[in-house]
Each structure stands twice: as C-alpha cells, then as structure tokens.
Amino acid sequence: SPYLFTILEGWAFRFKTLPDGRRQILNFALPGDLIGLQTSVFQMMDHGVEALTPMVLCVFPRDQFSSLFTQQPSLAFDVTWMCARHERLLDGQLVTVGRRNALERVAYVVWHLYERARDLGMSRDGRLSFPLTQQHLADTLGLSLVHTNKTIKRLRASGCIRWTERWLEIDDENMLKRIAKVDDAPPRPRPFI
Amino acid sequence: SPYLFTILEGWAFRFKTLPDGRRQILNFALPGDLIGLQTSVFQMMDHGVEALTPMVLCVFPRDQFSSLFTQQPSLAFDVTWMCARHERLLDGQLVTVGRRNALERVAYVVWHLYERARDLGMSRDGRLSFPLTQQHLADTLGLSLVHTNKTIKRLRASGCIRWTERWLEIDDENMLKRIAKVDDAPPRPRPFI
C-alpha cells in the first residue's frame, strides 16, 4: 500500500463493493499495468485489488512519486500515458455494462481480455491460460452468476469460443467481435480541419 | 480537436455510441475539468464530447503537450492528478451502472452531480441550475428513457429532491445519500503499516 507497482507477471483485478456486498470488478491488470497510482496521487485508495494468480511485481516507493516529475520527465509522461490508457479502458467497460445485453457483454469482455493477453504474447494459437471464474466474469459484467453461466453456454454454442478448466480458446475471432459489437472503425488519422 | 481544453464555465459530457445507436454517457465535465487528454496522449479520441450549455474554455495547443513534462513539471503533475481523479470518477460510475438498481442509480448521479457543482460554488441554498434532460440521465445510467422517468417520479415522491424546468433542488441530502448508497466511509488516513 505505500508502494506503486508494475506487474511483471500474473493477473490481478481492481474492484469496489457496495455496503450490502454487491461487488463490481472495475478492470483487470496484466503485465505492464500500473497498480496504485491513485494511492500515490491521493494518499488513499477507494477500491480493492486482488490477485488472480501468483504475481511478480516491480515495486516503486510511493514517496518518490512526486520527484518523478522533476527528475524523470519521460517516465512521468509514461505514467500519464498509462493513466490515460486506463481511462479509455474504463470507457469501454462502461459502455459494455451500460448498453450491451448479456451476450454482447460476455463476448466483449472475453474478446477484450483475449486481445490484451495476445498482444502481450501470452497466447499460443488462440489458446490462453485464463484464471477467471464465472463469478469474476459476472461481477465484471454486472450480471448474476446464474445468468452469466447461461449466457456463456449460449456463446459456446455459437461456436466461437471454448472455455474449460482455466483455458480459453478463441475459434472464431470475427464472429466473437461481431457478437460483441466491438468498434473496429479504422483508427482514421483524423485530419486537422 | 488539435487542442486540449480546460473548462472555465459551462457543462459538457463525454459519450460513446454503439454501431446501432445506443448511447452511453461516460461522464460530465464541469468547470476545472480537462477535455481532450486522450487526444493529446494517443493522437486520437475514441469518444464524442458535447456541450450542454454555452461554454467558456481555456485552450492549450496540443503540440506543446509533451514539452509540458520537461518544462513545467508541476503542471504535468496536475494533469496526471486530474487524470487519476477522472479515473476514480469512472470507477464510481461503473459500480453504479453495474450494481445499483434504478432508484439507486438516479439518486447516485443526482447526488454526485449536485456535490460536484456545489463544491464549485455553483449552487445556492441547495438549488442548482441543471441543464440535463431525462434522456441524458437515462444514457448516463444505462436505463431506458421511460423507466428513468418513472424512477425520477419515485425519487421525487420520496421527498428528497425537486427537479423542474432545468433547476434541481436538494431537500434532504442525507436521505438522498442513503438511497444512493454512497460510500461515506470517513477517508481514514490509512497508516503506513
């Protein structure tokens, strides 16, 4: 808690809970992600963090955080970059929970996590070690466990994914993306007017 | 778009839409808030921004953004601070949309916006100029317009708020917070182990 971490290996997630116990998972953290920025900036954290796997972390002492900006401007920029990236990730999740239906939600999160893990070189032939339980997925999606289970079943039946025993396999990327309605608009380098 | 803004006056909001038109409002921006950080960091923006009122902005040229970190470390820190604050705001919204029911959601957003506006000195005796339509609220909460309307009616009936003609009035803060289940845990200055 007095530290700022970078993940070198492993999966973790951030979450918040309501007084009566309802839990919402905010996002998952994979290798390369920063944990504890809020603590560094605000001297306190208003959410929990939990590991899904054994982890290897790179630890920075929090009290040197502000000196980062005077001593290492390019590192400071990287921190801001990570923070903006994270914000964008939350934007996507908010649309998912707010406006997608159950099937789209499951497809979106599965696709999103798969893509991130793949880009980090954690997958092999569309196959990936996947440490979430269905309860984690449900709490990410804002759905009940039972309904999440039934929705996963539907997604499996559609033939684009397989998910058994902590392993995830993507058989039809494009179908998955179509179901999830992921925005694949070409990142047009918008002209400056 | 080639600029980074700070709001001096007025209300705006950020949003994303799905291909079929469903819209999710991500958050509202009030005086003091930063707009366009993502554009500065990633050279592109994956969401829309819209004004709710006429606005007064403070404009920064985007191309000087990276030099901020070398020339003005304390300003750079402020940008990071704003970004972390923003992330935290999205965390709260995500819990709301994911795990609160309709009545709690309306109460939460009304309370949240009221508190922010009040802290900026925009209210007088619990009364506040409030430029949102019910459609905006619905798109913020991930609810349909009709259901949002009926839920607002219930909240009004409970007696803690009045909202007519673009004016919002909070009559019972505590009831509102209780309904919203806002986490009012005293920000315990957690001991450094």
Add this chain to the structure above:
DNA sequence: CGGCTACTTGAACAGAGTCAACTATGGTGG
C-alpha cells in the same frame, strides 16, 4: 469419506424495456 469450490440447470418471479398515446411548451412561418 466428507467437505469445499466451481459449475449447471430448471422454475418462478420481478425489474426494466418497448410500444403507444397524450400533455405542455416554445419557436416558426403564413
């Protein structure tokens, strides 16, 4: 063998969505 956790499945129920109609208000143009 018992007890734990994760996962499945069915049935009944409720919260939220959809459709459709109606009111109120303000602006515009003939």
Add this chain to the structure above:
DNA sequence: CCACCATAGTTGACTCTGTTCAAGTAGCCG
C-alpha cells in the same frame, strides 16, 4: 395572430431479459 411542428416530459399496458431460489453434478484435497 394563429396553425403547425419539434422537443421534453408523462403515463399505462404488455413483453421480455435477467434475478432469485433451489437443487444438483463434478473435481479436488485433507
């Protein structure tokens, strides 16, 4: 000045997606 239109808000009836409750299976570990 009024007829017309658009937008915002309101309400009722019906439908449906997702929740809750309950019971069960499968694998793992002490």
